[in-house]
Amino acid sequence: MSAQLAVGTYRCRDVAQSVAAALSAGVTWVDTAPNYAFGTAESSLRPLLGACPHVRVSTKVGFVPDSDRRAARAAGVLPYDHDRGHCLTRPYIAWQVARSRARLGRVPDLVFVHNPEHGRPDRTGPACCGC
Template sequence: MSVASLGLGTYRLRPPAVHEAACRAAEDPGTAWVDTAPNYLGGRAQTLLAPALARHPVPVSTKVGFVAQGAGTAAIVAGVLSAAEVDAGHSLNPPFVRWQCAQNRAELGRPRLNLVFVHNPERAAGDRNEALLRAFTALEQEVEAGTLDAYGVATWDGFDTGIFSVPNLDRLASLAAGTEDHHLRAVQLPVSLVTATAFTQALDRRGPIAQAAERGWDVYASAPLFGGELAELATRELADLIRPDLSVSQACLLAVASCPGVTRVLLSASTPSHWAEGRAALREPPVPVPTLRKVLDVLASD
């Protein structure tokens, strides 16, 4: 059993803090990672990250799906979206997926992307399986062209609601690639002591986290502190169950990083102290599974 690595999430960063936050994330070259998306920070996240990424060769995951603020007109002019699709705000049509990959490369200043998540495919219009199959096919083509290493699926509630399952995503990727040796290699989902369905299942080697781990995929835990609210929702007594010498936030973060199958925890940390606390927490030994069960049982009984 091991503790997941720490990665910088950019969804909740304050724009003035993006550059320095990315530089701090690069301080641990063995595990450094930045996660972003073209629609984060009002469509500015990737261009704000680019100067730091030019200085530090940190691996980056980004996304396709949402129409970023200010990008709709360019997508219409490029012929990859209709006005109706721009109004919908989300599309997994292959021309848009490929165009958005190219836009991501340009904004990040990278000729090749490390990882692209299909972003909240539960938002896709029509048959979601068909939409995912088309998106996966486009991303396999990006890999074939040498502009992408791998792709994944980032969802907020797709697993909890049963819209998606890891076996079905695996099947769709095999269809897209024409072989079981496809390039779908990761999932991203919220994992915290509040959003705990997949967390609880993983302790019993069930659910999306365990199924992804069985396939050797990376599992990215987003919103590990529930948008910062866990520091208020959790108690000192609960934190003491996890690790008495840590702050409440640190204990909650370590619990997520100790979840079997989770490989990376994404923390949106705008300040040096917030990032340092996260790094210190994830240097701790993992929380044993029986303790994690007890913590989740306590929360479930409240």
């Protein structure tokens, strides 16, 4: 496999315009997250991704955006002890992936875990299996 040129949407002022310019320059991968652009990045990509099905997209799970907090609580997937910043419980991750899928208009090609070290209460030692 060869490297692919990608565009990130973390600090884009206009996500759709920036990604459209990158796609016209030959980019084949877009990276985004539910919290980028004040919670609007994924939904603003939907028309572009719909028009360019060959473009791959990645997003992230684990971070709890302010824009999603109320909906996550209402869905019963955000425990109050995980309410500040990050949540790596299976129900929350599944809910967040489903929400990203709806916003993007398709299944993400890759999903990153956002800051997995926040899942450890002491933040010391190995973050997962010790690898």
